[in-house]
Amino acid sequence: MVKRKSSRARRCPLCGLPMRRNGYTKAGRQRWRCDACSASGVAARPDATRLAEFRSWLSWALGRTDVQQAARAIGVATRQGFAKRTAWCWRIRPRLPKPPKTHCVEVDGTYLNGWCLLIAVDADDGAPLALQWCDTEKKAAWLALFRRIPRPDAVVCDGGRGCLAAIGQAWPGMRVQRCLVHVLRNTRADLTSRPRTEPGKTLYKLARRLVNVKRCGTPEQAGQWLADLNEWYAGNKEWLDERTVARDPDTGFRRTWFTHQRARDAYHRLNRLNAAGMLFTWLDPSLTAGGPVAWNTNMLEGGVNKPVKDAMRRHNGLSPEHARRICEWILYMKTRDPDPERIAKDRLRKGKPKREEEHDAIPLPGLDRRSVQQTDPQDPAVNAYESGFGIRHGWAGYSA
Structure with a gap:
């Protein structure tokens, strides 16, 4: 020895x-x-013992080892003993480093455990830039995320209304590329993967060409695609305008609707995206001169969202607070230079976190959190809690 x-x-x-x-x-x-x-x-050496506990807990949280292996690594035989020894690790919250100037950014939101996690990554290498917890993908939540990111040259997103509205307010004049994989999914939802009509089959083939870089990966090929789309519309305009008429035999009420409404929705979506300049932004020479622009959010979907979803399935049953903590550690470990032990050492030097920090409390601006549900001394008849002014849980999460 x-x-x-x-x-x-x-x-x-x-x-x-x-x-x-x-x-x-x-x-x-x-x-x-x-x-x-x-x-x-x-x-x-309590510091060395704590670091060993943290390493074992992080390995279990990230899915590298199961709970039995993680417990044996710190000399514990039971799951309960492991949970007790590593309970302090849940109070360590990682912070993503300050994001640098990025040429192209991919943004998307994923839902888990009743929360929505908004994520922004560098389209070049998939490194997470910022995150924001919220309840839904609303404009205010997206604005909170964009305030932490330097203005990029282009943004790739799935085209949600809240996201587009926040981009227009946070970065006026920003070039936006709609994720073409999402465009194909929306078209498939309208036409199905096996349309029954000939115009529907041709339109679906056009939509599939969007995600084929070999057939639609140059400005010339993009121009040909637009010409084919216009030719399809010119040849099927009367077909799209066909209407179905029905009359109620009892009341005589006459009702009419477009016979091929789903095909109309699929075509007008493609036409609208092209008119908005969000269909072939990734082929614009003025943008590609500064670097490549992504045409999908695959770097985010497969590199970040999938590991987060897998972790939530693997750790099914966690409390919302613990589930959020694991998601934050997954994102932090995917940054360019993660150093989890440094974060743990800083926390150990600072001592035990305060109660507010343990529960991720977010004080309301200009308002004492402890007095929200108290009765107004000037009007004792008004109960703040019963009147709907009590503490609520909403999108106002924290950023990292």
């Missing part, structure tokens, strides 16, 4: 005098002895 020697002199906890080395324990740890008072023992 290789004996490890310590270069630091130990002092006796009883008399304070220097201690000398006195052999090793069966586990190979250095034993110390005081000649003055004959006290003997090993030097305790």
